[in-house]
Amino acid sequence: MQSYSQTDRPALLIGDDLALDFLNTRYGTGSAHRECLVDDASVVAWLKQAAVLTDDFRGAPPGLLSLALVLRESARALIQAAKAKEHADTRTINHVLEMGRDLHELAWRGSSKTYHLQSRRRDNGAASLLYPVAQAIVDLLVSTSLDLVKQCEAHDCTLMFHDHTKSHRRRWCSMALCGNRMKVAAFRERKKLRE
Incomplete structure (x- = not known):
């Protein structure tokens, strides 16, 4: 099992999808893997960085880190x-979807003198804060061609992305992270073979 060092470095938002950026909160190359979610405050910081909050x-509700790590796994x-066309346990994501779902209410908009459906976060509990992430995971699973969900081809990189x-x-x-590094390595290997 690979060990991950804790870090206060910001997560890399390069997945082109909120769900994949959430998975990428544990990342790195070689022996320099990093864990971005180390406490409740770091989860709040990531949610802000990802424009969810x-x-x-x-503040940070108690249990936020624990739920975030379980949701990520x-x-x-x-x-x-899903990529292998197999089934996996859906209890955690369904729990977050159920307990964190937004509240909807009919509201009057005075400026336009019309009714509209207003949504708001249920509360500031862990499930409510992670609800947009869970919704992004669901959207990825049901609305995205998973053939376009890829892992970086660098042999020592764990990051995933949505190929748009x-x-x-x-x-x-x-x-910047892996493409240039792998191209330089391939160039050096070709040059070495020619010598």
């Missing part, structure tokens, strides 16, 4: 299973 949100298992390129031939989590 506003910057003015304060559940999401990883669900995505891997026109040709669907994206290979790297990012050119």
Whole structure:
């Protein structure tokens, strides 16, 4: 089992999908793997970084880290299973969807003198804060071609991404992190073979 060091470095938002960015909160290459979710406050910080929470949100509910880690591993298992056309346990994600779902209410909009459906977060509990992430995981599983959900081709990288390129031939989590590094390594190998 690979060990992950804890870090206060910000997560890498390169997955082009909230669900994949959430999976990528544990990342790294080689022996330098990083864990971005180390306490309740770090989960809140990531939710802010991912624009799930506003910057003015304060506090962190107890149990947020624990639920976030379980949800992340559940999401990883669900995505891997779906890519393999297999079933995985849905209890964790269904729990977050049920306990954290937004409240909807009919409200009057005075400026336009019309009614509208207003949504708001149920509360500031762990499931409510993670609900948008759970919804993104569901959207990924039911509305996305999982052939376009890829892992970086660098042999020592764990990052995943949603390939939105026109040709669907994206290979790297990012050119800056792995693409250039792998291309330079391949160039050096070719040069060594010619010598």
